[in-house]
Amino acid sequence: MKTNLVANCHKAITNYIHHTPVLSSSLINDIVGAELFFKCENFQRAGSYKIRGATNAILNLSEEQKSKGVVTHSSGNFAQALSLAAKSIGIRAYIVMPTSAPQVKMEAVKQYEGDIILCEPTLEAREKTAQDIVDKTGATFIHPSNNTNVIIGQGTAAFELLNKHANLDAIFCPVGGGGLIAGTCLAVNSHQNGCLVYGAEPFEADDAYRSLISGKIETNDTTNTIADGLKTQLGDKNFPIIKEHVSSIIRVTEEDIIEAMQLVWERMKIIIEPSSAVTVAATIKSKLLVKGKKVGIVISGGNVDLAKLPF
Amino acid sequence: MKTNLVANCHKAITNYIHHTPVLSSSLINDIVGAELFFKCENFQRAGSYKIRGATNAILNLSEEQKSKGVVTHSSGNFAQALSLAAKSIGIRAYIVMPTSAPQVKMEAVKQYEGDIILCEPTLEAREKTAQDIVDKTGATFIHPSNNTNVIIGQGTAAFELLNKHANLDAIFCPVGGGGLIAGTCLAVNSHQNGCLVYGAEPFEADDAYRSLISGKIETNDTTNTIADGLKTQLGDKNFPIIKEHVSSIIRVTEEDIIEAMQLVWERMKIIIEPSSAVTVAATIKSKLLVKGKKVGIVISGGNVDLAKLPF
Numbered sequence: 255m256k257t258n259l260v261a262n263c264h265k266a267i268t269n270y271i272h273h274t275p276v277l278s279s280s281l282i283n284d285i286v287g288a289e290l291f292f293k294c295e296n297f298q299r300a301g302s303y304k305i306r307g308a309t310n311a312i313l314n315l316s317e318e319q320k321s322k323g324v325v326t327h328s329s330g331n332f333a334q335a336l337s338l339a340a341k342s343i344g345i346r347a348y349i350v351m352p353t354s355a356p357q358v359k360m361e362a363v364k365q366y367e368g369d370i371i372l373c374e375p376t377l378e379a380r381e382k383t384a385q386d387i388v389d390k391t392g393a394t395f396i397h398p399s400n401n402t403n404v405i406i407g408q409g410t411a412a413f414e415l416l417n418k419h420a421n422l423d424a425i426f427c428p429v430g431g432g433g434l435i436a437g438t439c440l441a442v443n444s445h446q447n448g449c450l451v452y453g454a455e456p457f458e459a460d461d462a463y464r465s466l467i468s469g470k471i472e473t474n475d476t477t478n479t480i481a482d483g484l485k486t487q488l489g490d491k492n493f494p495i496i497k498e499h500v501s502s503i504i505r506v507t508e509e510d511i512i513e514a515m516q517l518v519w520e521r522m523k524i525i526i527e528p529s530s531a532v533t534v535a536a537t538i539k540s541k542l543l544v545k546g547k548k549v550g551i552v553i554s555g556g557n558v559d560l561a562k563l564p565f
Numbered sequence: 566m567k568t569n570l571v572a573n574c575h576k577a578i579t580n581y582i583h584h585t586p587v588l589s590s591s592l593i594n595d596i597v598g599a600e601l602f603f604k605c606e607n608f609q610r611a612g613s614y615k616i617r618g619a620t621n622a623i624l625n626l627s628e629e630q631k632s633k634g635v636v637t638h639s640s641g642n643f644a645q646a647l648s649l650a651a652k653s654i655g656i657r658a659y660i661v662m663p664t665s666a667p668q669v670k671m672e673a674v675k676q677y678e679g680d681i682i683l684c685e686p687t688l689e690a691r692e693k694t695a696q697d698i699v700d701k702t703g704a705t706f707i708h709p710s711n712n713t714n715v716i717i718g719q720g721t722a723a724f725e726l727l728n729k730h731a732n733l734d735a736i737f738c739p740v741g742g743g744g745l746i747a748g749t750c751l752a753v754n755s756h757q758n759g760c761l762v763y764g765a766e767p768f769e770a771d772d773a774y775r776s777l778i779s780g781k782i783e784t785n786d787t788t789n790t791i792a793d794g795l796k797t798q799l800g801d802k803n804f805p806i807i808k809e810h811v812s813s814i815i816r817v818t819e820e821d822i823i824e825a826m827q828l829v830w831e832r833m834k835i836i837i838e839p840s841s842a843v844t845v846a847a848t849i850k851s852k853l854l855v856k857g858k859k860v861g862i863v864i865s866g867g868n869v870d871l872a873k874l875p876f
Contacts, residue, residue, distance in 0.1 A: 277608070297588070297833075297834055516871065519836055522608075523607045523608055523612065523837075523867035524834060524835055524836065525830055525835065525836060526834075556834035560827065560830060560874070560876050561876065563871070563874070565871055565872065
């Protein structure tokens with residue numbers, strides 16, 4: 255039963271995660287004409303919600319599997335999250351990163367004691383390198399978003415949000431690989447209050463939007479977006495959940511994203527990454543849809559290179 | 566009795582202010598070797614603690630006085646705070662600002678419906694212009710920091726912090742005009758748990774440090790600091806309180822300030838202004854003093870021009 259999956263997961267991971275605060279802004283409420291509740295996963299350990307799914311995936315391994323460690327390929331938040339989750343649980347994490355990954359991200363992985371293995375910056379090279387490590391070490395591969403335990407873990411952010419604000423009319427999530435929004439769907443579905451789930455995507459990487467229309471997983475030919483966490487595509491584990499539960503996906507321009515990011519930084523005084531600004535922008539754009547409603551917004555993360563701000 | 570002053574003030578202003586959250590960071594705890602509690606006044610209405618004292622000062626006026634409005638001179642956070650407090654209470658606020666004030670600060674005052682009166686950027690011009698308005702309109706002058714009701718109001722930030730964390734060993738505050746730290750002293754003194762109060766100042770504007778040594782109010786010949794909120798000097802209303810209760814004032818370099826600001830932005834994902842970073846830097850510098858202790862840090866504000874960041 256779905257109810258228990260997310261709730262039970264929350265119990266299991268509870269000591270490994272922060273129960274992040276929910277903030278609000280009367281100014282942004284006025285702009286949107288709705289009551290907004292920002293679930294601040296930018297304050298989460300390792301700077302994003304990803305630690306939830308990473309922790310759950312590791313905790314669901316056998317002792318034998320744990321002893322051999324975990325491996326993933328990611329140049330983003332999942333790399334840090336899996337490293338930190340593995341460190342907290344006391345196992346080894348191999349992180350395959352492209353040679354093109356920003357220095358600041360590599361430093362973060364090192365700080366959490368992840369073992370970095372560099373590869374060429376292509377999906378093929380990443381997958382092959384990860385597979386080589388699996389073959390050589392017996393470590394378990396954990397996909398950043400297309401893994402059932404990861405999906406359930408990511409759902410605990412919305413679970414906490416609904417525990418605090420039980421009568422939300424809708425929750426907005428960013429859509430990258432699909433793990434967060436699929437987990438959110440599971441949490442909302444278990445909660446059974448009729449809350450709707452909306453996805454947010456950049457026009458420049460609108461594969462999920464197109465996937466919902468075509469009914470099959472679409473890819474992006476190009477991904478010219480500042481929202482670097484949202485460039486990936488859906489997977490066979492999360493797409494069926496998304497297809498069943500997501501009301502619609504709202505797309506926003508790069509200008510919308512930067513404007514929303516600046517609005518939140520300036521008015522809420524919190525640092526959110528571009529992928530999270532996509533969700534705020536989508537909510538602002540959905541004024542008519544959410545007018546007078548209570549709306550949750552999952553602020554997915556706050557990992558930003560301060561030396562490279564868009565404003 | 567001092568106990569009741571701050572507690573009673575908190576009751577009076579409670580509906581006009583945010584009860585800001587207290588955040589912590591295990592990473593910064595590790596750096597300092599103490600347990601730190603960040604009282605996040607950067608999330609306060611108008612972006613700083615100043616709304617507390619501004620509100621209290623206005624609420625203590627007679628109806629006759631209120632009907633004629635209030636006036637202050639400030640190019641910083643008090644300008645916004647008094648405008649917003651006056652707007653909330655339904656009275657008029659005249660804000661004397663130097664022609665050199667940043668456009669972004671003038672916009673904020675306008676947004677809160679403060680009446681801006683421009684003057685030459687000298688202290689004499691500011692004081693004369695404010696006095697002219699008092700003479701002409703009968704409005705009451707409210708000094709940003711050297712006013713007893715303002716001081717008591719600012720103490721409510723520490724009052725809330727101590728209500729949540731009753732056994733703090735010390736509280737660190739920035740020292741600019743002296744209103745916040747004097748109010749903090751009153752709150753701590755009423756709380757009677759033996760908590761110490763430390764001030765934080767830039768070396769480049771260390772008038773309060775020197776005032777504590779000489780026993781009289783000192784001024785700054787120059788103020789070449791990024792912490793623009795801390796350039797002002799103490800006043801006769803707050804200095805006696807500071808002299809009696811503050812344990813010592815820790816001075817930090819401009820490099821310390823910028824480093825602390827970046828640390829908090831990057832690791833805590835919250836936007837703090839340079840004046841608040843001074844306090845964080847002073848706490849980091851006081852490692853030996855606070856080792857193993859529970860320490861409150863008043864994060865005074867988050868008003869930063871994102872187009873002019875020092876990193």
